[in-house]
Amino acid sequence: MLHSPPKAVNDNFATVPSPAIGLTPPPLTINAPAERDAAIDMQDPEVQTMNAMRFNILETQIPTSILPEARHVLENVPSTDRYEAAKKALIQHFEESQRSRLHRLLADMNLGDRKPSQLLAEMRRTANGAMTDLMLVDLWIGRLPPYVQSAVLPATKDSEDKIKVADAVMDSFALYHRTGPYQSVSEVRNGEVELLTHQVNQLSQRLEEGRRTVGNLRQTNRWEHSRPRSQFRPRHWANSTARNPDFEICSFHGRRQGNSTPSPSS
Known part of the structure; x- marks a missing residue:
């Protein structure tokens, strides 16, 4: 024998009695069935017991390597719906740890x-x-x-x-x-910098030596130009000497010879 659908069902919402657990669930809206299921779970003692059991199982499944880090997260979850709250808190915490690891990969590892x-x-x-x-x-x-x-x-x-x-x-x-x-990488770059610095110092030393050499040459040239020149014989003296090679008598003997010429009275 077919039964007719409940009279309370219409296009917008329905109220379905739940004699099995003795609860009347909230009205079901077509656009939000998940909220209705969550409200039912919050009212059901068996669901609350199941959440507590799932939370206890979650604690036992946490690896011992991260248990000290996760313990303070589990201690701060609310007393109701502990499993879902703990799951969300753990996921959020270790997502932040993952970002820290990625930052270490990008910045700190050499x-x-x-x-x-x-x-x-x-x-x-x-x-x-x-x-x-x-x-x-x-x-x-x-x-x-x-x-x-x-x-x-x-x-x-x-x-x-x-x-x-x-x-x-x-x-x-x-x-x-x-x-x-x-x-x-930093050591290689430091070695290149040291090599370049040494080469620059050598070039600077060579330039300084070149400046000193040029300065010494200029000082020598100035000294040679300022030195008094030696006295040369007049040109006519050189020519007369060249014309008369026997004329090698000094001036003193020349005067003596001139004085020894006999006078007309003698």
């Missing part, structure tokens, strides 16, 4: 004294799935020294091949340039 493969492994552990491996590899390449980047970028798209190339280049560089740990 190569230091490690191999490139060791740096990428730590970046993957820190990201913990928050970034794709392709993004992590691109970020990792930016942390490498320039001479390693130039070798890694043309390599194949396989990240493992890039890692092998990066480690090989760093090993070769360590063999030829230093015997200690690997150089970081």
Whole structure:
């Protein structure tokens, strides 16, 4: 035998009796069925008991590694609907922790004294799935020294091949340039700056030596121009001497010879 639908049902809302649990649920609006289900759960003692059980199960499922961090979150959840409140609070808290990890990936992680493969492994552990491996590899390449980047970028798209190339280049560089740990990007840049500074100092020293040499030459030229010139014999004296090579008598003997000429009276 068919039963007719309840008279209270119409196009806008319905009130359905619930004799099984002895409760009258709130009116059902067609546009908000979820709110009605939540209101029923809040009134049902069995649902409240189930929420408490789910909250207790949630506490037992939290890993011990994050339990100290999650404990203060669980202690602040309300006494009603504890499971849903705890779930939302934990998700929000660890989303903030994930943002902190990403910030550490972007700002704080450098190569230091490690191999490139060791740096990428730590970046993957820190990201913990928050970034794709392709993004992590691109970020990792930016942390490498320039001479390693130039070798890694043309390599194949396989990240493992890039890692092998990066480690090989760093090993070769360590063999030829230093015997200690690997150089970081900042150390390489500092070495380049020191080399440029040394070259600039050498050029400055050479320029200063050149200035002193030019100054000495100018002083020598001024001294030579200011020195008095030696007295030369007159031109007619040189010519007369050239015409009469026997004329080599000094002036004293010349006067004596002139005086010895006999006078007309003698």
